[in-house]
Amino acid sequence: MNILKSAPFLASLVLLIPPSASAMVDEAHSLIMEVAAPFVEEGFTIRADYWNGKLETGKQKLIRHQLFRGNEYWFWLATSDPGCSLKIEVYDAEGQAVTIERTDIPNCAGARVTPTKTGSYYILVKIDWEEASKAASNVGWAVAYGYR
Amino acid sequence: MSIPTSLKIGLSLLGSLLFSHSSLAEQLPTKLDLSSIPATFIDDVIVPNPDEVFSLMDKLPGQPDWSSKVRKDFAINKPGNRTTLALIFGTLIADGFVAVQAEDTEGVKNAGREILALSKTLGLEEAVVPHCNAIISACQNRLWDDVRGEIDQTHKTVKETMAMMQDEQLAQCVSVSGWVRGTEVLTGLVGDGYSPEKAEILHQPDLAAHFVKQLEAMDPETIESPAMQTILKGLKDVTRLMSERQELSAQSVTQIHEICAQILASIRADK
Numbered sequence: 001m002n003i004l005k006s007a008p009f010l011a012s013l014v015l016l017i018p019p020s021a022s023a024m025v026d027e028a029h030s031l032i033m034e035v036a037a038p039f040v041e042e043g044f045t046i047r048a049d050y051w052n053g054k055l056e057t058g059k060q061k062l063i064r065h066q067l068f069r070g071n072e073y074w075f076w077l078a079t080s081d082p083g084c085s086l087k088i089e090v091y092d093a094e095g096q097a098v099t100i101e102r103t104d105i106p107n108c109a110g111a112r113v114t115p116t117k118t119g120s121y122y123i124l125v126k127i128d129w130e131e132a133s134k135a136a137s138n139v140g141w142a143v144a145y146g147y148r
Numbered sequence: 149m150s151i152p153t154s155l156k157i158g159l160s161l162l163g164s165l166l167f168s169h170s171s172l173a174e175q176l177p178t179k180l181d182l183s184s185i186p187a188t189f190i191d192d193v194i195v196p197n198p199d200e201v202f203s204l205m206d207k208l209p210g211q212p213d214w215s216s217k218v219r220k221d222f223a224i225n226k227p228g229n230r231t232t233l234a235l236i237f238g239t240l241i242a243d244g245f246v247a248v249q250a251e252d253t254e255g256v257k258n259a260g261r262e263i264l265a266l267s268k269t270l271g272l273e274e275a276v277v278p279h280c281n282a283i284i285s286a287c288q289n290r291l292w293d294d295v296r297g298e299i300d301q302t303h304k305t306v307k308e309t310m311a312m313m314q315d316e317q318l319a320q321c322v323s324v325s326g327w328v329r330g331t332e333v334l335t336g337l338v339g340d341g342y343s344p345e346k347a348e349i350l351h352q353p354d355l356a357a358h359f360v361k362q363l364e365a366m367d368p369e370t371i372e373s374p375a376m377q378t379i380l381k382g383l384k385d386v387t388r389l390m391s392e393r394q395e396l397s398a399q400s401v402t403q404i405h406e407i408c409a410q411i412l413a414s415i416r417a418d419k
Contacts, residue, residue, distance in 0.1 A: 045296065048304040049194045060187035066196055066355050069348060070204045087176045095180035117394065120354040124176055124187060147200050 027080035028052065028107075028142035035076055035108050036146055043148040044074060050144035055127050057084070057136050063123040063143060067115040071147045077125045078108040081139040084127050088143070091122040193358050195323050197303070198245035198330040199296045204349050205337055206249075212337045214250035219243045222262050230270065231370055232418040234318035235379075237266050237306065238325030239412060244283070244299045246333050248292050256287045256295060263302065270318075275309045276302060317366050324359045324379065325415060328408050331386070335405035344395035350404065351394055356387040375418040382411045 029050055036046045055061055067073060077088040086109040092098050098121070103110035115121065127139055205212045240263045247255030260283050267276035279302040286294035303322065310319040331350070338346045360383045363371060370376060385407050389400045396404075 045199065045293070045300075047194065047197065047200075048297070048301045049307075051190055051192055051194065053190070061190055062185055062187040063190045064354065065194065066352055068196070068201065068204055070207050071200065089176040091180045091182075093182075095182045097176075097178040097180070118348045118351045119394070122180065122182070124180065126176065 026052075026142075028078040028140055029144060031078040031080065031108055032076045032142055032144045035078070035103070035105065035110065036074070036144070039074055039146055044072075044146035045148065046146040047144060050142055052140070052142040054138040055125070055141050056138050057127055057129050057134070059136075060124055060126045063125070064120050065123060065145075067113065067118070067121045069115050069118045071115070073113045073115070073145055073147050074110055075113070075123055075143060075145045076103075076108055076110045077127075077141060077143050079127055079139050079141045080107065081127075082107065083130050083134075084139060085130050087124075087126040087128075089124045091124065092117065093119055093121070095122075193355070195327055195355065197296075197300050198242050198326070198333075199248070199300070201330060201334060201349060202245060202249045205334070205346065208343070208346055210341045210343070210346075213340065214246065214337075215252060217333045217336060218247050218250045218252050218255040219259070220255075222258055229373075229418065230315075230318060231321055231373070232375060232415060233266055233270055234310070234315075234321035235325040235375070235415045235418075237263065237270065238322040238327075239329040239415065240266065241299060241303050241322070242326045242329035242333070245296065245330070248295050248299070251290070251292060253287050253290070257284060260284055260287075267306075271313070272306055272309050275305050279305060317370060320362045320366075324363070324383075325412075327355065327359065328379070328383075328411050332405060332408035332412060335401050335408065338401050339398070339405055342398045342401065347396040347398070347401055348394060350396050350401065351390060353387055353390040356383055356390055359383050360387060373418070375414045378414040379411050382407045 029052060032050070033046070036044070040046060051063055053061075075088060075090060077086050079086060084107065086104075086107070088109045088111045089097050090099050090111050090113045092115075098113050098115070099111040100114060101112035111123075113121070123143065125141065125143060127141060240259050244256055244259040244263070247259055260280050264273070264276060264280045267273050267280075279298055282298045283295055283302070286292075286298060303326070306322060307319040310316065310322070334349060338350065360380065363376065363380045363383065366376075371380065386404050389404050390396065392400060
């Protein structure tokens with residue numbers, strides 16, 4: 001997957017986003033769709049549905065989701081708030097991390113998973129300010145996924 | 149030859165843009181104690197779309213006979229009750245995916261026409277018409293991935309529009325019945341040529357349990373209807389059967405198929 005080809009373009013897009021304190025979660029989803037575009041060319045289907053909301057920096061959210069052995073998945077976490085570091089990890093039903101590849105570009109982090117069993121998996125997301133001095137605040141986020 | 153300073157800075161900046169967060173990702177634990185998770189759960193459940201599940205059948209040995217599962221008879225009883233209409237709507241979304249899997253242009257168009265007709269009755273016409281037009285156009289050009297994407301988008305639009313109309317329960321009905329119709333088709337195909345690998349696709353007990361929980365939380369006047377009671381009881385049985393083991397037995401697959409068929413019959417017969 002040649003995500004790096006589009007990464008400079010995506011990075012420039014991110015830099016163009018005004019540093020607004022009130023992040024819009026739809027902007028986060030739009031960023032994911034930009035990041036996911038090259039994956040579609042590789043045969044991934046990106047789901048129209050996605051998770052979103054506001055998350056206090058430093059706190060974690062957990063999503064439970066059904067995955068199928070035989071499919072390959074990419075999950076992406078994004079925020080439109082600049083200056084955040086994003087973390088995403090996928091766990092199996094025993095709580096074991098199963099991410100086998102990552103992408104990390106400004107404001108978007110991705111995790112690739114190839115499930116060894118069909119069933120429920122857990123996606124843990126966390127957003128921090130890169131500058132430790134910044135106080136905790138709610139930032140808009142979105143998680144979307146693609147499969148093939 | 150030395151590298152110009154400006155180029156070094158540029159490369160450094162680009163590198164930091166691309167990889168600045170790669171080390172931070174390691175800070176999440178590699179093992180999570182699911183009994184005491186230091187995180188809040190997201191309540192919103194995204195149900196895998198039928199294509200996500202159906203495509204697995206094509207990856208396993210043995211060619212599934214999708215054509216035999218395409219719905220031909222759309223002589224639907226048109227009930228006045230919005231809950232039943234929403235349940236029928238969900239089955240039609242799944243029917244669209246089945247027809248796409250079979251690459252059956254007429255089957256997709258038939259499902260699309262029924263979706264459009266029901267959307268008018270449900271007051272969703274404005275939201276659904278652009279999707280239906282896109283589905284028909286992509287279908288005529290046999291752009292099956294585009295058709296899949298548009299059906300998925302239709303489902304999302306319908307759920308969002310229902311939520312805006314304060315009809316969250318109807319949106320849930322669409323998801324439940326779509327999953328039941330998809331499971332009926334899947335169990336039929338797995339039963340046609342059983343293998344443990346195929347049967348594992350049906351290991352979805354948490355999803356079935358999620359639907360039970362949603363139905364149980366509905367208004368009493370909604371959940372007390374005969375059709376909803378059939379769905380609720382059926383889904384509880386399906387949850388139990390799907391929980392039994394990772395790779396369901398051939399007998400369990402048959403039982404789930406019969407339960408789903410019974411649920412769908414009760415939806416279609418409801419007034």
